[in-house]
Amino acid sequence: MRNVAIAAGVAALLAATAHAQTRPDQKAFFDLYREMVETNTVVNVGSCTQAAAQVGARLKAAGYSDADITYFAVPDHPKDGGIVAVLKGSDPAAKPILLLGHLDVVAAKREDWQRDPFKLVEEGGYYYARGAVDDKAMAAIWADAMVRFRQQNYRPKRTIKLALTCGEETTFAFNGAQWLAQNRPELIAAEFALNEGGGGRLDPAGKRQLLAVQVGEKAAQNYTFVATNPGGHSSAPTPDNAIYELADAIKAVQAHEFPARFTDTTRAYFTATAQRMGGEQGDAIRRLLADPADKRADAIVSRDKVMHSTLRTTCVATLLNAGHAENALPQRATANVNCRIFPGETVDATLATLKALAGPKVTVTANQPVRPTAVPPTLDPKVIEPMRQVAAKHFPGLPLLPMMSTGATDGVFLEAIGIPVYGVPGTFIDPATSGVHGLNERIGVKDLYDARDYMVDLVKAYAG
Structure with missing residues (x-):
């Protein structure tokens, strides 16, 4: 029995590997995907600018001109650059669509991972690496699609734009999507954008359960709580204590339900x-x-x-810092409270609620940067129905559900300038084992290639 089980496992692994090498276009995609994953793009460690240049080189080799490609960065963040590419449509009256993805990834320490996080490893029917899912799967699919469209002399009715940016995974780094929205909106102007945030859900056995399209998200915002006191010697405590006052304020936040x-x-x-x-x-x-x-x-x-x-809206304490000596009353106690603000609700209104909860002895301020108010897109049939129709071909029988992300993406910056952003379905992962933002991030080999086929057909359905 044991030999039979081993043989079955080997057969399954070989089948997954064969799937990845069935078609020449899949081999070309894998080469791009591997290059993207193995290019370290952790903020202050790697370089999104390098990853953008690699994508640009592939676009140029496919036939895009210099006028079709725009690289962008700012002098004080030279490694946080990105790229915008344009495939012009045949109908000037048809509004463009935008394919959005981010190149940066969350940090990963080699000593914590079972495998090198910046080396793409195929094992047991999965690809393992930091960014294997978030967001280099989508970024690679979009970039590969733009390459293939040019190679195939595909002439869409709508103009198709690609924007691969940096800074999505960090709060204080340069954010390319925000910079484009505020400084070069004409580069990314579109009727709507397709982004991360949707996908598909697998059950624990790996069976596909449903497809999800993200339509709206919360806005992430951090607030600082500060309690201050004169302090003094710990041998003579007083009722006024910065730690206790801060603790009371944080407990009030814990008890509050928006x-x-x-x-x-x-x-x-x-x-x-x-x-x-x-x-x-x-x-x-x-x-x-x-x-x-x-x-x-x-x-x-x-x-x-x-x-x-x-x-x-939800708010939760995530960081604490208090006191200055073991034998002294605390002069200062601070906490960071991370809020995820429901669409339509504002940073200022949430701040007012937190101030009321904290009381007069604790100051509360909104941290910079202040993100825009989340603007939920509509359930536009022109966007949703093609997703459903193409899914019926690729994933027959699975329901497609609209969902709002409880996290945050760069979509909030585009929605602030009037571009609705939708998280694309099609990429199936198991939330419990995908390792996104955690250890041993992975995606099923078949799931990646199936997502690619679905997403390329979806873009063509929109582009005409």
């Missing part, structure tokens, strides 16, 4: 979820849809941490 709200997207998501879910949870979702102020229903639905976050 009200449940719905956008068109989250209402559609919860409606579809209630239809698929029975019992107490499904009934509670239906009651909450009917009355968002139903606290009992909210409490039941919110047992699921993702649903809880999808319903409202």
Whole structure:
């Protein structure tokens, strides 16, 4: 039996490898994907500018002119550059579409990983590396599509634009998407953009469950809480203590629940979820849809941490720093509170709530940079229906659900200048084992190539 199991495992691995090498275009894509993954783009360590130049070289080799390609960076962040490329459409009246992706990745320490995080490794039907999913899978698919479109002399009706940027994974680094939106909006002007944030969900056994299109996201914003006191010798404590005052403020934030709200997207998501879910949870979702102020229903639905976050603004303490000596009363205590702000709600209104919770002894300020208010796109049939129709061909029988991300992407910067941004479905991962932002990040080999085929057909469906 053991030999049979081993043989089956080897056969499965060989089948996955064969899938990656079935077609010549897949081999070319893999070469681009591997180069992108193995180019370190961690902020202050690697170089997005180098990765952008590598993509640009492939575009030039495919036939794009210098006028079709724009590199961008700023003098004080020379390694955080990016690239915009344009494939002109035949109809000047048709508004362009934008393919958005980010080149930077979260840091990864070799001593923590089972494999070198900046060496693409295929093992057991998976590709392992930092960025294997987030976001070099999508960035490579978009770049490869632009290369193939030119090589095939494909002439779309709409202009297709590609923007690969840096800075998505960090708060204080130069952000290329933000810079483009504020300084070169004409480069990325489009009717809508296709971005990360959607995908597909696998169950623990690896079976595909559903497709998701991201329609809207929260805005991430950090706030600093500060309590100050004269301090003194610890042998003579007083009731006024900066640590206790800060602790009281943080406990007030912990106890506070922002009200449940719905956008068109989250209402559609919860409606579809209630239809698929029975019992107490499904009934509670239906009651909450009917009355968002139903606290009992909210409490039941919110047992699921993702649903809880999808319903409202959330704020949580993430960093603490206090005191200056073991034998002294603290003169200062600070905390960082990270909020994910529901679409339509503002940084200032959230700040006002936090100040009220903190009380008069603790100051609360919004940290720079202040992100724009999240603007939810509409469930535009011109965008959603092609996703559904192309999915019916590539992933028959799977439902397509709209969802709002509880995290944040660079889409918020484009939406601030009037470009709706949609997270594309098609890339299947298991959230529990994908390792995104964590250890041993991976994506299924077949899932990557299937996503590529789906996404290229989707772009063509939009471009005409």
